[in-house]
Amino acid sequence: QVQLVESGGGSVQAGGSLRLSCAASGRTFSSYVMGWFRQAPGKERQFVAAIRWSGSDIYLPDSVKGRFTISRDNAKNTVYLTMNSLKPDDTAVYYCAAASRANYYSSRASEYDYWGQGTQVTVSS
Numbered sequence: 250q251v252q253l254v255e256s257g258g259g260s261v262q263a264g265g266s267l268r269l270s271c272a273a274s275g276r277t278f279s280s281y282v283m284g285w286f287r288q289a290p291g292k293e294r295q296f297v298a299a300i301r302w303s304g305s306d307i308y309l310p311d312s313v314k315g316r317f318t319i320s321r322d323n324a325k326n327t328v329y330l331t332m333n334s335l336k337p338d339d340t341a342v343y344y345c346a347a348a349s350r351a352n353y354y355s356s357r358a359s360e361y362d363y364w365g366q367g368t369q370v371t372v373s374s
Contacts, residue, residue, distance in 0.1 A: 251275035251363045253345045258368030261335055265372070269330040271345030271365060278302045282348045283328045284361055285319065287341035287370075296356035297343070298330060306353035335372045342367040 257269040271283065284299040298319035300307045307319050316334045321327065328345060346361035355361070 251347065253347060253363055253365035255343065255345045255365045255368040258343060258370045260371040260373065263336055263372055263374050265335050266331070266333045267335065267370060269332070269343055269345075269368060269370075271328040271330075273326045273328065273345075273347065278326065278347065280349065282351045282353050282355055283319075283321065284346045284348065284355070285328075285330045286344045286346060286358060286361075287339075288344070288367075289341040292341075294344070294358050295341075296358070299351075299353055299355060300328060301353040304353075308354040308356070310356065332370070335370075337372050337374045340370060340372050342369050 252274045254272045279302055281302045282299055285297040286294050287297050288294040298309045300319045300321055318331045320329045344367045345365040347363040348361040351360040
């Protein structure tokens with residue numbers, strides 16, 4: 250059974266940083282694409298970043314490029330989202346997701362097969 254468990258959320262002031270972790274278990278993820286999404290109250294789920302589990306391909310939208318990075322630790326089966334220069338607009342629940350048949354630039358939530366429970370990030374001004 251696939252499990253994705255996020256951690257690292259919290260409350261920070263604008264300009265601060267957080268690193269989210271997603272611990273993956275339940276199968277071999279070498280062929281998967283791992284993604285991060287976020288959802289603010291009353292808004293649709295928004296793509297944040299993706300990384301191919303094998304290789305160096307990553308993809309981030311312009312809205313977070315230069316502030317957020319995505320990385321992985323294969324030995325720990327963990328994917329990270331490092332967020333710098335946080336803004337109040339970054340406030341949301343952040344979700345980790347895994348896709349078995351997607352490209353590293355896949356940004357649609359429907360392309361992802363498994364989801365974590367989410368972790369809250371709150372950025373105050």
